[in-house]
Structure formats: structure tokens, C-alpha cells
Amino acid sequence: MIGKILKDQHGHVAGAVPAGPGAARPPITAAHLRKDAWWALPLATFVFLASFVVYSTWAAFQNAHYFAAPYLSPFYSPCISASCVHATFGGGLPDLTFPVIGLLSPAFLVLWGPGLFRLSCYYYRKAYYRSFWLAPPACAVKDVKEGYTGETRFPLVLWNFHRWTWYVAVLFIVVLTWDALLAFRFPAPGGGATWGVGVGTIVMWINVILLAGYTFSCHSCRHVCGGHVNEFSKAPSRYGIWSLVSRINPQHPTFAWLSLFSVGLADLYIRLVSMGIIRDLRITF
Amino acid sequence: MATTFTLRLFRGDAKGGTFRDYPVESEEGMVVLDLVHRVQASQAPDLACRWNCKAGKCGSCSAEVNGQPRLMCMTRMDLFQPGETISIAPIRTFPIIRDLVTDVSYNYVKAKQVPPLRLKPPEADGTYRMMQEDIDRIQEFHKCIECFLCQDVCHVIRDHEEKKTSFAGPRFFIKIAGLDMHPLDTVDRSRFMKDAAGIGLCNITKCCTEVCPEHIHITDNGIIPLKERLADEMDPVVWLLRKFRGVKPKTNA
Structure with missing residues (x-):
């Protein structure tokens, strides 16, 4: 059947638009007839997403104040450059220096991972196609651009690889959880380390919990865990996991925003502690 | 008053x-x-x-x-x-x-093009068996009343008339999802979804879900899972697991 359709129409569906009694659309020229404040949501999305991109890029270029013992900023974790103040794996890649940029901040060695995960995320795609692409700006409001190819051409066709970025994002959750565990281990005054809890510990744990919520409520995660199965009765464990992920999947947009704020605020908190602008309250045992 | x-x-x-x-x-x-x-x-x-x-x-x-x-x-x-x-x-x-x-006959043309259900052979006693958990997921799609509001609001065909030839629209993506996720189905609709139904044109802006009077989660439960099924073809982990489990591929439509 599909072969016939493709053969007949050179890749397009046969006889798609019948010429009915009124072959022309309703002669209404207005781009939309909505009376509500439809522009408010895309505008707010634009402001918040753009602000995050500006702040995170600035923070990544700083290459300083990303570590205030024992807290490591999530923008720089895992810190895999040899010049890291806090090398996650005890060493790392040699420093990379570029002609105009200079010394490459270790943040750029890792930010591509979570960056691509968010960029290709099904929720964020909705958010930025509406607020940045304006395709469409809101429901039943005309697209701003005339031509449209959707996600069929480069670079947007690459978003079909979202699954791959999810695998990477899971590794980041492991690393950030390790960082959050290390945030209980404070340097002792006489050398060595002592256990304790600081405001930064709590900030890092809230951040990793929200990031895990975002990562494990992802649509790709839902599919990998069991969405691909057609006979759930023959795969009870996958059905159980799929049901669990399906329960948190509707909260994916909420986790997307909360984790975006938490990762930015966690970096800001550690930055301010590291710069000595604020003092981290902590209890050590 | x-x-x-x-x-x-x-x-x-x-x-x-x-x-x-x-x-x-x-x-x-x-x-x-x-x-x-x-x-x-x-x-x-x-x-x-x-x-x-x-x-x-x-x-x-x-x-x-x-x-x-x-x-x-x-x-x-x-x-x-x-x-x-x-x-x-x-x-x-x-x-x-x-x-x-x-005149909504565009939708009836699209409906005819969706590759229908082709059942797997019956069991030894000549019957088919499905459990409730096998079909819970697709029952949501059967709530569709074909009001075509999702088709109307979808900007792919609303704002780009020329795409009507190469795009099926959200109503038919949930129809495809209902068939493709059916526990007894044997048809591989991946080529149809990509080439004839034009699922790549959907940029998941979710207006279809917003206007659905039956509150069907068209995007989250229908279109995105279909996109993910297509992504399986490019996923080495899925490929390995299928080899390991000996999963047989569906037959092409």
C-alpha cells in the first residue's frame, strides 16, 4: 500500500486535497482572531530561556569561582581539565588554549551534554518553537515565517537523536549525585575532612533531585523503559517501570523549569560563596 | 436572568x-x-x-x-x-x-491511507487473547470523535497549505499510534510515518492537545511515542537488546 502511494506521488500522499464544493479557505485575512493575552506565555518563555542562556554562557566563560570546598558548581561538573580547581577524577585532559578565546574553560568540556539534552528535549522544543521560532507563536496564531520544513532538515532533524542525549544526561545525574554526596565532607581546620551539612549541601541536593526528576520523566526514558513494548502482559517488569515513568511524565515541563532554575541558582550560590560575598552556614560533626 | x-x-x-x-x-x-x-x-x-x-x-x-x-x-x-x-x-x-x-474531506482521504491492522496468527485453539494492560494505552486514542479541531489548529497545514499533500495531521498520528501499539498488530508503519504521513513536519508545539475536547494527550501519548519508535532504528542500545532477545521485526506496510 505504502509503495503504491510513494510511487504515485513521488513521496507524497496520493490525492491529498480534494476539490470540494468550496475549494478555497474561508476568506478571513486576519492572522488570528484571539482576544486573550496569547503573547504573554511565549514572551515570558523567551525572557526566562534567554536569561538562562546568557547567565550560563557568562558563568562558563569565567573559569573561576566554580568551587567552594566542598561544593562544585554543576556547570563545571565533572571537572575534567588538568587546571580544574577541583578535578573530579583526580586529573584530566590537558588545558586547551585557542587563539581568540584563550584558555578553554573546563565548563565547555561538559556543558554540551546537558545543553544538547535540553535543546533536543520534547518540552523545550515546544517552548522555543513557540517563543523563538514563532512557529507558531501560539495556538491558532499564524506562523511568522512563510516557508516551513519542520524537523525534516538539518539541523533540526538531529533532534531525532534526543535518545542519545538522554543516555548522556543519565551519566551526568550519576556524577552530580557523587558531587552532592561529597558536599557532606568539609575540610577540617587542622587538615583532613569532617562530615557536616551546609546550606550549599542542601542547594546541591535540591538541584540533583530536580535534575533527576527532569531526566527520568523524559519522553525518551518513558519509551526506553517500556514504551516500545506492545504486549505489556508479557513484559511485567517493563510495564511496571513504564507505568511509573508515565506517572511523572506529565510533570516533565515542571521539572524542566524547576531544574533550569535550580542549576543556575546552585552555580550562583557556589560562585558567591567562593567569591566571599556570602558565607555558607554549615554544621559539622 | x-x-x-x-x-x-x-x-x-x-x-x-x-x-x-x-x-x-x-x-x-x-x-x-x-x-x-x-x-x-x-x-x-x-x-x-x-x-x-x-x-x-x-x-x-x-x-x-x-x-x-x-x-x-x-x-x-x-x-x-x-x-x-x-x-x-x-x-x-x-x-x-x-x-x-x-469541507473536511481532506481528513477522509488521509484516513483511507493509513495502513490498517493486520493481525498475527491466532493461538493454537483458534482464538486471540489480549490482557487489559495491553490495550489500556490505545483506548485513549479511541475516544477521538473526529471533530478535526486538532487538524484545524495544527500550524503545519493551517499556515502551510502546500503541506496538506505530505502531512497526515495529529488526528491520524493517534490513529497510527492506536494501530502500531496494538498487541496483535504485525505491520511496520515506520516508512509510512516518515514518508507519507510526514511525522517529521510535526514540531510538537502541542496545540492539538490543547484543543482536543476529549482531552486526549495527542502529543505526549501519541506523536512523541511514534517519533521514539522511529528513533529506535537509530539507537544501538535498542538494536543490541533486540538481537539479544530475538525480537522479530514487523512486516513493512
Whole structure:
């Protein structure tokens, strides 16, 4: 059947638009007839997403104040450059220096991972196609651009690889959880380390919990865990996991925003502690 | 207590048309379709308007109320401010016949092209068995009343007429999802989804889900899982697991 359709129409569906009694659309020229404040949501999305991109890029270029013992900023974790103040794996890649940029901040060695995960995320795609692409700006409001190819051409066709970025994002959750565990281990005054809890510990744990919520409520995660199965009765464990992920999947947009704020605020908190602008309250045992 | 509203109704056909104002009284519990019928009965007997069940189940009275795709019979008048002027336009993605009536046969052409269910062989006793958990997921898609509001609001065909040849639209993606996720199905629709139904054109902006009067999660439960099924073809982890489990591929449509 599909072969016939493709053969007949050179890749397009046969006889798609019948010429009915009124072959022309309703002669209404207005781009939309909505009376509500439809522009408010895309505008707010634009402001918040753009602000995050500006702040995170600035923070990544700083290459300083990303570590205030024992807290490591999530923008720089895992810190895999040899010049890291806090090398996650005890060493790392040699420093990379570029002609105009200079010394490459270790943040750029890792930010591509979570960056691509968010960029290709099904929720964020909705958010930025509406607020940045304006395709469409809101429901039943005309697209701003005339031509449209959707996600069929480069670079947007690459978003079909979202699954791959999810695998990477899971590794980041492991690393950030390790960082959050290390945030209980404070340097002792006489050398060595002592256990304790600081405001930064709590900030890092809230951040990793929200990031895990975002990562494990992802649509790709839902599919990998069991969405691909057609006979759930023959795969009870996958059905159980799929049901669990399906329960948190509707909260994916909420986790997307909360984790975006938490990762930015966690970096800001550690930055301010590291710069000595604020003092981290902590209890050590 | 009766409240007066002004209905700004589109009157015309493919040759031309305009919005005309009709002041009309509304009583408690009324819906937009009631007021359109009042206009039809008292002021504009030639007003063309398609409707049938008046219970949100036939999908006939789709229109754009204040610019938002809605079923007129399910849009209560208490949503609006007393005295408000309410615009009612036909669903703009399809060719107009007259006034509020459009020709939605595009959708019937698309429906015919979806590769149907092809059942796997019956079990040894000649019967088919499915468990409830196997079909819970696809029952959501069977709630569709074919009002075509999702098709109307989808910007791919709403704003890009030329895409009607290569794009099936959200209503048919959930139809495909319902078939593809069926526990007894044997058809591989991946090539159809990519090439003929044009799923790559969907940029998941979720307007279809927002307007669905049956509250079907068209994007989250239908379109995205279909995109993920296509992504399986590019996923080495899935490929390895299928090899390990000895999963047989479906046959191509």
C-alpha cells in the first residue's frame, strides 16, 4: 500500500486535497482572531530561556569561582581539565588554549551534554518553537515565517537523536549525585575532612533531585523503559517501570523549569560563596 | 436572568464574506451553539451551521470561537463577560462551503491511507487473547470523535497549505499510534510515518492537545511515542537488546 502511494506521488500522499464544493479557505485575512493575552506565555518563555542562556554562557566563560570546598558548581561538573580547581577524577585532559578565546574553560568540556539534552528535549522544543521560532507563536496564531520544513532538515532533524542525549544526561545525574554526596565532607581546620551539612549541601541536593526528576520523566526514558513494548502482559517488569515513568511524565515541563532554575541558582550560590560575598552556614560533626 | 451578547458571525463562502453582528439573549446554562440556533431562528434563517448531537460526541459543530478552535456545543456562555462581542468563524484550515460550514474531506482521504491492522496468527485453539494492560494505552486514542479541531489548529497545514499533500495531521498520528501499539498488530508503519504521513513536519508545539475536547494527550501519548519508535532504528542500545532477545521485526506496510 505504502509503495503504491510513494510511487504515485513521488513521496507524497496520493490525492491529498480534494476539490470540494468550496475549494478555497474561508476568506478571513486576519492572522488570528484571539482576544486573550496569547503573547504573554511565549514572551515570558523567551525572557526566562534567554536569561538562562546568557547567565550560563557568562558563568562558563569565567573559569573561576566554580568551587567552594566542598561544593562544585554543576556547570563545571565533572571537572575534567588538568587546571580544574577541583578535578573530579583526580586529573584530566590537558588545558586547551585557542587563539581568540584563550584558555578553554573546563565548563565547555561538559556543558554540551546537558545543553544538547535540553535543546533536543520534547518540552523545550515546544517552548522555543513557540517563543523563538514563532512557529507558531501560539495556538491558532499564524506562523511568522512563510516557508516551513519542520524537523525534516538539518539541523533540526538531529533532534531525532534526543535518545542519545538522554543516555548522556543519565551519566551526568550519576556524577552530580557523587558531587552532592561529597558536599557532606568539609575540610577540617587542622587538615583532613569532617562530615557536616551546609546550606550549599542542601542547594546541591535540591538541584540533583530536580535534575533527576527532569531526566527520568523524559519522553525518551518513558519509551526506553517500556514504551516500545506492545504486549505489556508479557513484559511485567517493563510495564511496571513504564507505568511509573508515565506517572511523572506529565510533570516533565515542571521539572524542566524547576531544574533550569535550580542549576543556575546552585552555580550562583557556589560562585558567591567562593567569591566571599556570602558565607555558607554549615554544621559539622 | 437573560444576558445579551453580540455574536459576530462569519457570513459568506469561497467568493467572499464578512463578519456580521447579531445581538442575542442568553439564559443560564446555555452554550454558544444555543445562541447560534437563536440567531438562525430569529434573525438569519439562511445561516449555515453544521451540528448534530449537542453533547460533544458527534464532532460536528467545530468552529473558532474568539479565535480558538472549539466545539460550539461544549462552550458555555458563562465563559464570557456579559455583553461581550464573541466572534465565531468556520475552522479555517479547510475549504469553506458556506458560513460556518467547511469541507473536511481532506481528513477522509488521509484516513483511507493509513495502513490498517493486520493481525498475527491466532493461538493454537483458534482464538486471540489480549490482557487489559495491553490495550489500556490505545483506548485513549479511541475516544477521538473526529471533530478535526486538532487538524484545524495544527500550524503545519493551517499556515502551510502546500503541506496538506505530505502531512497526515495529529488526528491520524493517534490513529497510527492506536494501530502500531496494538498487541496483535504485525505491520511496520515506520516508512509510512516518515514518508507519507510526514511525522517529521510535526514540531510538537502541542496545540492539538490543547484543543482536543476529549482531552486526549495527542502529543505526549501519541506523536512523541511514534517519533521514539522511529528513533529506535537509530539507537544501538535498542538494536543490541533486540538481537539479544530475538525480537522479530514487523512486516513493512
